[in-house]
Amino acid sequence: MPELPEVETVVRGLRASLPGRAILDVRLGKTDFIDDPVALGERLPGSRILGVTRLGKFIAIDLAPGGVASDAAEHLYLVVHLG
Numbered sequence: 001m002p003e004l005p006e007v008e009t010v011v012r013g014l015r016a017s018l019p020g021r022a023i024l025d026v027r028l029g030k031t032d033f034i035d036d037p038v039a040l041g042e043r044l045p046g047s048r049i050l051g052v053t054r055l056g057k058f059i060a061i062d063l064a065p066g067g068v069a070s071d072a073a074e075h076l077y078l079v080v081h082l083g
Helices: 004-017 037-043
Strands: 048-055 058-064 076-081
Touching: 004 048, 004 058
Parallel strands: none
Antiparallel strands: 048 058, 058 076
């Protein structure tokens, strides 16, 4: 399990390089912990990354939807845990 300072270091690195970029493709490995992996794979491509923040030991990536299956009024967050 990563410690809080390690997560903060990763967030700072991502915050410097990700905002403004778009998600082009999604490849999922292990999906037994994802409620609807098909929907995730359909909705994320085309989304633009607005920002990266830390919520405890979680990384929250703020997304503006832009994919084919997305609603323009929708606001998305991709939540990542490094463990």
